[in-house]
Structure formats: structure tokens, C-alpha cells
Amino acid sequence: MKRHLVSAADLSRDDALLILDTAEELAQLSGRAVKKLPTLRGRTVVNLFFEDSTRTKTSFEVAEKRLSADVINFSAKGSSVSKGESLKDTALTLQAMGADAVVIRHHASGAPARLAQSDWLHGSVINAGDGTHEHPTQALLDAFTMRRHLNAGAGNDLAGRRVTIVGDVLHSRVARSNVHLLTTLGAQVTFVAPPTLLPIGIENWPCEVSYDLDSVLPKTDALMMLRVQRERMNAAFFPTEREYSRRYGMNGIRMAQLPEHAIVMHPGPMVRGMEITAEVADSPRCTVVEQVANGVSVRMAVLYLLLGGAVFADGPADTAPRTDSVENAQ
Amino acid sequence: MNERSERTSDTVSYLIRNAKILGGAPQDLHLADGVIRAIGTGLAVEADIEIDATGMIVLPGLVDLHTHLREPGREDAETVLTGTQAAAMGGFTAVHAMANTTPVADTAGVVEQVWRLGQEAGYCDVQPVGAVTVGLEGKKLAELGAMHESAANVRVFSDDGKCVDDAVLMRRALEYVKAFDGVVAQHAQEPRLTEGAQMNEGQVSGELGLGGWPAVAEESIIARDVLLAAHVGSRLHVCHLSTAGSVEIVRWAKSKGWDVTAEVTPHHLLLTDEMVRSYDPVYKVNPPLRTAEDVQALRKALADGTIDAVATDHAPHPAEDKDCEWAVAAMGMVGLETALSVVQQTMVDTGLLNWEGVADRMSHRPARIGRLSGHGRPVSVGEPANLVLFDPAYRGAVNPDSFATRSRNTPYKGMDLPGRVHATFLRGRATVLAGELAEQGGPE
Structure with missing residues (x-):
């Protein structure tokens, strides 16, 4: 991997496992009273958000702060960006600020x-969507999240695990990144x-690819529901919200068709009643809240590895965090 | 006898030694009083300037059916002067200036202004294209007859940049311009199928998450238009054809004997949508770069004459309109100064077309489509001396800083392209000499 994380396709299997293993170690922190590491002290991380995103932005911010980075939130709304400043000038400004x-x-x-x-x-560029x-x-x-449930353990991948991703694949950046990464990790993806x-x-x-959710459910280890925006209906992507829910929505009856061990995932925000019913969303098999917690650990790992000096696959890869404190933290 | 002269005018005479006319055996050409005075081997004539053209090709001055000169309105991107200088550097002696200026070239006043600016610049004949509809809005026919009767003598009409998508309006325009032997040049793009379109719809757009511009949006309009042209017995020209399917439709229309012509841009002969993976907006263009299969079909169609002409779609944009994220970047590429080199690389060096064929597709046929009587003529004694002298042996990387165009949005920066224009003559006057612009003295 390079200096940046722009596409999941940039990650080799070793890169991906290094990130997941590092995240697993960093996750230990969240159970401690003091959750902070000094790793990125004195480093400046800018959250440059041109699009509203409370979840992702908060997740990155928590990750950055737990690593002691100086955090600057640069929101396009209410800044010079909304007055027509170009991406280039914004970037030059951030560069000048170090x-x-x-x-x-x-x-x-x-x-x-x-x-x-x-x-x-x-500096490093990290794609937050x-x-x-x-x-x-x-x-x-x-x-x-899948590894924890389906093949837990450092160094393990997702070989042979069957992941079904359901919903608006056309407009989904989550689906695109997942198909790259999951394939790299050996999983079989069905849209x-x-x-x-x-x-x-x-x-x-x-x-x-399948058009029939019911036929795929029994062969699924992890089911990921994607958000479907109601407005898509107006562009004739599907006739009505109700028809979408009936044909592609996840509900209690369908959940019963999943194997016993299978988990139900959602990147959030969920549209309850559309792609997922409350019965599924609130069931113990649903990992939505867990995904949010894991997001912090994974983002810490990415920041740690990109900024902490470790080199991903194209160098002598550090299999464990190199500098301070993670061992100590355990 | 220095090849460089302080000032050229139509009184200067030239003797070009050992040039290969349309790639034939080396001969000398004597240019004087605006015409080709003599052709032969070892010509014993006096001339003011003698040019050693050993190894070089002589072609009739190139004619571009599709140029955006941006003036009036976007003089920060290009002016008629800089645009025609770029044209001369590329070997062109006539360009058709597209109508999407500000204000739109939809009245006699605007087309006359553009025509007059071309005359004053003196580097290249500027033939204004008139808008089909008022303001390019696709609602109401512009005064096509008035533009034809103006000093600009408009014969080609186009809403280029926008498609005349209303079938009735398109039918009427096709019919109406018959009265003065006009032609409608259609930018074929079904608007509903291309809402939010950012690049060719296919494998790459799916992976990159960029809005798709499907081939069918072009092909469905071309199919409709050839049928309309046949129905009303009119002449139709298809702008910047870009897909293998479009080639098939035009081939079919021609096989029926319908009066349909088509052009292809140099960039669609060379580049594919794979370039978009960089997200560099220098590759953003409309119609978009297509697939390698489309490129092959376009080359073949240009070779067999299904596609009549190479047209540059030279579309200058200021730096800030390309130095940004893909979605907000402007569409278009500059192309006048690289057109002949790209055609050499894609058509001549591949054996698909000889230099005679290049003359046909870049000069004879486009001049005939635009009804420009003084251009696209044979290279023979007594003809107007509209000529380009081209050195096909040259090899070098494209350097945008050397361009005459005011803009730098070329997709070929740093790319090795073959050939270079050595000289361009407009009615016997050098507009380019020894690869550099010659100073012009205004209208003849």
C-alpha cells in the first residue's frame, strides 16, 4: 500500500490483514478507562467534509483523538468552500497549515x-467516502466485524465465507469498496x-449477482443490507417503496431462512421499514451498533499505519505496531 | 534565400523543393500570387523563399468542421485570433466555428462578427456555424436564412453542445435549410439518457462510480435522424461520432443512398475510457471516450469512408475548469495542433489510410460538406495555394507550453506523437513557416 488510502483495491491481502490485526489490538483500548495513545502527538489530521456525515466524521474524530492527533474539522458548509473556493485552493490552504x-x-x-x-x-489522503x-x-x-464473527483470530482472512450484499449497488460506495476488499480476503460476494x-x-x-433474495439467504454467512433512498423511486429505479420492501427488504420471515451463525449488517443510516424491518434491525443477529464501535478501531489502525511510520506491503511490513505502547496497552 | 522572412504577404513567392505531394514521388512546387504556379521536378524558377522539403508531405490545407473558438464570450479560453493561430499551426486553412458562444451565434449579427474577426486575424478562414435554435435552447428555429444571407454565408447549422432532441424541430430544420443547400450538423445525445452523465457507461464507469453516458443515447438519435433525413430528402451531418453502433447506423444509411455524412475526432481515434481511471478531467469530453472496440470500429470506418471526416472538436477551457474534481470539470479538449499527428499515428502508421486518404478525410470531404469552394481542392497547377507541409519523420513529446491556443487542456501532454507541421499556406501566404507562426498583415 501507498501513502494514501483512496480505494480498497489498493490494499493487498497483507495490507488488509495488517490493518485488521492492528485494529484488533487497538480495540483493546476501548475497554480501558483512559482510551488514549500518544502515537500521533504533534501530528495534524484534517477532516475535510464536503458532504454531511455525522457518523463517519465522528468516528474518524474519535479515532484521531484517541491517537492524540491535533484534529481540525474543515466542513465545507459555512466555510469558503461554499463560497466557490476550489478543491485545489482548499488543499493548498491545508498544506500551508501543515x-x-x-x-x-x-x-x-x-x-x-x-x-x-x-x-x-x-500529507496522506484517506478516503472517507x-x-x-x-x-x-x-x-x-x-x-x-465479519472476521470477528466468522473466523476470529489474528492473521485470519475470510476465505470461503459467503457475503451477500443487498440493495442499491449502483449508487453504493460501500458495495464497491466491499467487493474489492472481501475478494482480496478470500470471501465470495453475491450482490x-x-x-x-x-x-x-x-x-x-x-x-x-442475483435478483432473488430468498434463494440466496440459505447460502449466506454475512448479509449486508444497503440503504435505499426513497427518492430513487422517482427516477423509476423501482415502482414503489412497498414493492421494494416486499422483494428486497429484510424482515423476520427472511431472517429465519439464514443459517444459524449468519449475521445481518448495515452500514447505516438505516431506513427502517424500507430495506430492513425493526424486527431485524433490533435483533441480536444485527451487528449495526458493533460496526460503529469497530469503525473507530479500524480507523485508528489506518491512521496509525499511514502516519505512524509503518510501511504496508511494499516494504518490510511490520506485523505489529512499531513504535510505542500498543503492547503496553494490553 | 532564408526560409524565415521578416514579413510575408501574398506578394512573396515560394519554391518548395522535393516535397511528396499526397505522399507521392518528390516534386517541386512554385507558389505565387496565391496559387500553385508550377509543379515539377527540378523547377528552374526564381522565388523569394526556397524551402527544402525533403522527406515532407504536401497536403491540401486542412479543413475542420468542428472548432470552438470561444469568441465572443469566453476570451479567457480562446479568441478567434489565438484559435486560428492554433489552426494554422495544425495545418488548417479553414475552420468551422461552432455556435455555442456568448451570445450564441444564432443571428446574422453574431455570425458576421465571428467571420469578420477571422478575416482580420488572417491565419485561417473562419466559417461560422449558425445555431439551429434560438439560444441553443431547442425550442424555436433561429433565423437560419438570415445567417445564410449574411456576409458569413452560413451553410452549416448546429446546436453543438446540445442535441436538437425534439423530433419535429429537427425535421423542420432539415427541411428548411434545403432552400440554400444547408446542412444540419447534429450533436447526437438523447438528453434523458444522459442526465448526470460523466463518462462512457460501461465497465469503467461502473467501477469508478461515475454517471454513465451510454452509447445508445448517441445511437438512438442518429438512427432517428437518418430516418428523418431520408423522409424529407435532406442532408444530415453527424458530429463527433463515437461508438461502433453509430458506425453501423451511418453505414446502413449510406447503403440506402441517403445524404448522410459523419465526422470523428482525433481523440476518439486514439483514447479510451480506461484513461478516466486517473480521474484527471483532461480526459473529460463530450461525447465521452469510449472503449477499445469503439476505437477500432471508428478507425475502420474512417478508413473505408463510412466516416467522411476527421473534425477536431477543439474545445479550449481555462485551467481552473480542468484543475478540479472530475464532476465539476468542463468537457472538452484542445485538438487543432495535434490532429494531424494523431491521424498519422492512428491511421497512417497503422496502414489504414495513406496520405491521399488523409487529404480526403481532412480536407476534400470536410470542405465539400461545408460547401467551401476555395478549400479541399486538388494539389495541382492553378489551384489556390492552400497547403500544408508536414514532416512525418518527426518524433517528439507533446509540449502544451508551445501551443498557440490560449488553453492547455490537451490529453496528449508528454505523449510521443509522430509528425509535425512545417509550413501552412493560406492562398499562397505562409501562416506557419519552419514550424513557427508567421506574422500576418490582416485581411487580404
Whole structure:
């Protein structure tokens, strides 16, 4: 891996496992009274959010603070960005302020890639979700959650595990990042959606595709429901909300078709009554809240590895955090 | 006898030694009084300037059916002067200036202004294209007849940048311009199928999460338009055809004997949507870069004549409109100064087209489509001396800083492209000499 985390496709199997293993160690922290590590003391991390996102932004912020980084929240709303300042000028400004890493959420697909490739700033770029492209730290936290339930243990991957992702794949950056990462980790991914919500060319993606949720459920180890925006109905992606729910929504009856060990996941925010009923969302098999907690650990691991000096796969990879304190923290 | 002269005018005569006319055997050409005075081997004539053209190709001055000169309105991107200088550097002696300026070229006044600016610049004939509809809005026909009768003598009409998607309006426009031998040049893009479109819809757009511009949005309009043209017996020109399916439709229309012509851009002959993986907006263009299969089909169609012309769709944009995230970037690429090199690389060096074919697709046929009587003529004695002298042996990386165009949005930066324009002559006057712009003295 490189200096940046822009796409889950950039992660080799070793990179991904290093992040997951590091996250597992860092997760121990959350059980302690003092949850802070000094690792990123004196380093500046900017959260550059061009799109509203309470969850992801808060998760990154908690992760950064637990690593003792100086955190700057640069929200596009109410800043010069909303007055027409370009991405380039914003980046140059952050560079001048000495940002060591920029966590960017942007409504335009490819904006983090532009930042990473440009000479506008020299720090690490971490993609916190770009348009309908990717959301790599979400995929990492999903993989982390799946591993804990389906193949727990440091160094373990997801070989042979069957992951079913249901919903608006066309517009989902979560689905794109997940198919890359889960495939890298050896899982078998099946997308389930109405044909209108699948991208052209998906037959060449490393996954299976089905239009029939019920037939896939018994062969699923982890089921991930994607949010479906009600407005999609107005662009004729499906006829009505009710029809979508009937054909592709997760409910108690369908949950009973899942194998005993299978988990139900959702990246949030959930639209209850649309893609998931309250019965499923509130069931013990649903890992939504757990995913949020895991998100902090995984983001800490990413920041730690990108900024803490460890080199991912293309160098002599550190299999454990190199500098201070994680061992001590245990 | 120095090849560089302080000032050229139509009184300067030229003797070009050992040039290969349309790639044929080396011959000398004598240019004087605006015409080709003599052609032969070892010509014993006096001339003011003698050019050693050993190894170089002579082609008739290139004619571009599709150029955005941006003036009036976006002089920060291009002016008629800088745009025609770029054209001359690329070997063009005539360009068709598209109508999507501000104000739109939808009245006799605006087309005359653009035409006059071209005359004053003196680097290249500027033939304004008139808008089909008022303000390019697709609602009401512009005064097509008035634009034709103006000093600009408009014969090509286009809402380029937008599609005349209303079938009735398109039918009427096709019919109406028959009265003065006009042609409607259609930007084929079904608007509903391309809402939010950012790139070619296919494997790459799916992976990148960018809104898709499906081939069918182009092909469905072309299919409708060739049928409309056939129904009313009119002439139709298809702008920047970009897909293998479009080629098939045009081929079918031609097989029926319908009066349909088509153009392809240099960038669609060379680049594919794989370039978009960089998210660098320099590759953002409309119609979008397509797949390798489309590129092959376009090359083949240009070679067999299904596609009549190479047209640049030269679309200058200021730096800030490309130095940004993909979604907000402007669409378009500059292309005048690299067109012939791209055609050499994709068509000549691949053996698909010889230099005679290049002359046909980049000069003869586009001149005929635009009804430009003084351009696209044979390279023979007595003809107007609209010529380009091209060195096909040159190899070098494209350097945008050397461009004459005011903008730098080229997808070929740093790319090795073959060939270089050595000289361009507009009615016997050098507009480019020894690879550099010659100073012009205004209208002849």
C-alpha cells in the first residue's frame, strides 16, 4: 500500500490483514478507562467534509483523538468552500497549515484520488467516502466485524465465507469498496438487487449477482443490507417503496431462512421499514451498533499505519505496531 | 534565400523543393500570387523563399468542421485570433466555428462578427456555424436564412453542445435549410439518457462510480435522424461520432443512398475510457471516450469512408475548469495542433489510410460538406495555394507550453506523437513557416 488510502483495491491481502490485526489490538483500548495513545502527538489530521456525515466524521474524530492527533474539522458548509473556493485552493490552504493527513468525504467520485495524485498537498489522503465510488474504511470495518464473527483470530482472512450484499449497488460506495476488499480476503460476494440498481458491466466484477433474495439467504454467512433512498423511486429505479420492501427488504420471515451463525449488517443510516424491518434491525443477529464501535478501531489502525511510520506491503511490513505502547496497552 | 522572412504577404513567392505531394514521388512546387504556379521536378524558377522539403508531405490545407473558438464570450479560453493561430499551426486553412458562444451565434449579427474577426486575424478562414435554435435552447428555429444571407454565408447549422432532441424541430430544420443547400450538423445525445452523465457507461464507469453516458443515447438519435433525413430528402451531418453502433447506423444509411455524412475526432481515434481511471478531467469530453472496440470500429470506418471526416472538436477551457474534481470539470479538449499527428499515428502508421486518404478525410470531404469552394481542392497547377507541409519523420513529446491556443487542456501532454507541421499556406501566404507562426498583415 501507498501513502494514501483512496480505494480498497489498493490494499493487498497483507495490507488488509495488517490493518485488521492492528485494529484488533487497538480495540483493546476501548475497554480501558483512559482510551488514549500518544502515537500521533504533534501530528495534524484534517477532516475535510464536503458532504454531511455525522457518523463517519465522528468516528474518524474519535479515532484521531484517541491517537492524540491535533484534529481540525474543515466542513465545507459555512466555510469558503461554499463560497466557490476550489478543491485545489482548499488543499493548498491545508498544506500551508501543515496537515499531515487529510480525511476527505466528497460528493464527487474521484475527489480523493485527485487530491492524492496532485501536488496540492503532501500529507496522506484517506478516503472517507467519495460520491458513488468508494468508502474503504467502511469496507475495512465490515471485514473486521465479519472476521470477528466468522473466523476470529489474528492473521485470519475470510476465505470461503459467503457475503451477500443487498440493495442499491449502483449508487453504493460501500458495495464497491466491499467487493474489492472481501475478494482480496478470500470471501465470495453475491450482490442482490433489482436489475435497475446494478451497474452496467457488473458481470465482470469478481462477484455473483442475483435478483432473488430468498434463494440466496440459505447460502449466506454475512448479509449486508444497503440503504435505499426513497427518492430513487422517482427516477423509476423501482415502482414503489412497498414493492421494494416486499422483494428486497429484510424482515423476520427472511431472517429465519439464514443459517444459524449468519449475521445481518448495515452500514447505516438505516431506513427502517424500507430495506430492513425493526424486527431485524433490533435483533441480536444485527451487528449495526458493533460496526460503529469497530469503525473507530479500524480507523485508528489506518491512521496509525499511514502516519505512524509503518510501511504496508511494499516494504518490510511490520506485523505489529512499531513504535510505542500498543503492547503496553494490553 | 532564408526560409524565415521578416514579413510575408501574398506578394512573396515560394519554391518548395522535393516535397511528396499526397505522399507521392518528390516534386517541386512554385507558389505565387496565391496559387500553385508550377509543379515539377527540378523547377528552374526564381522565388523569394526556397524551402527544402525533403522527406515532407504536401497536403491540401486542412479543413475542420468542428472548432470552438470561444469568441465572443469566453476570451479567457480562446479568441478567434489565438484559435486560428492554433489552426494554422495544425495545418488548417479553414475552420468551422461552432455556435455555442456568448451570445450564441444564432443571428446574422453574431455570425458576421465571428467571420469578420477571422478575416482580420488572417491565419485561417473562419466559417461560422449558425445555431439551429434560438439560444441553443431547442425550442424555436433561429433565423437560419438570415445567417445564410449574411456576409458569413452560413451553410452549416448546429446546436453543438446540445442535441436538437425534439423530433419535429429537427425535421423542420432539415427541411428548411434545403432552400440554400444547408446542412444540419447534429450533436447526437438523447438528453434523458444522459442526465448526470460523466463518462462512457460501461465497465469503467461502473467501477469508478461515475454517471454513465451510454452509447445508445448517441445511437438512438442518429438512427432517428437518418430516418428523418431520408423522409424529407435532406442532408444530415453527424458530429463527433463515437461508438461502433453509430458506425453501423451511418453505414446502413449510406447503403440506402441517403445524404448522410459523419465526422470523428482525433481523440476518439486514439483514447479510451480506461484513461478516466486517473480521474484527471483532461480526459473529460463530450461525447465521452469510449472503449477499445469503439476505437477500432471508428478507425475502420474512417478508413473505408463510412466516416467522411476527421473534425477536431477543439474545445479550449481555462485551467481552473480542468484543475478540479472530475464532476465539476468542463468537457472538452484542445485538438487543432495535434490532429494531424494523431491521424498519422492512428491511421497512417497503422496502414489504414495513406496520405491521399488523409487529404480526403481532412480536407476534400470536410470542405465539400461545408460547401467551401476555395478549400479541399486538388494539389495541382492553378489551384489556390492552400497547403500544408508536414514532416512525418518527426518524433517528439507533446509540449502544451508551445501551443498557440490560449488553453492547455490537451490529453496528449508528454505523449510521443509522430509528425509535425512545417509550413501552412493560406492562398499562397505562409501562416506557419519552419514550424513557427508567421506574422500576418490582416485581411487580404
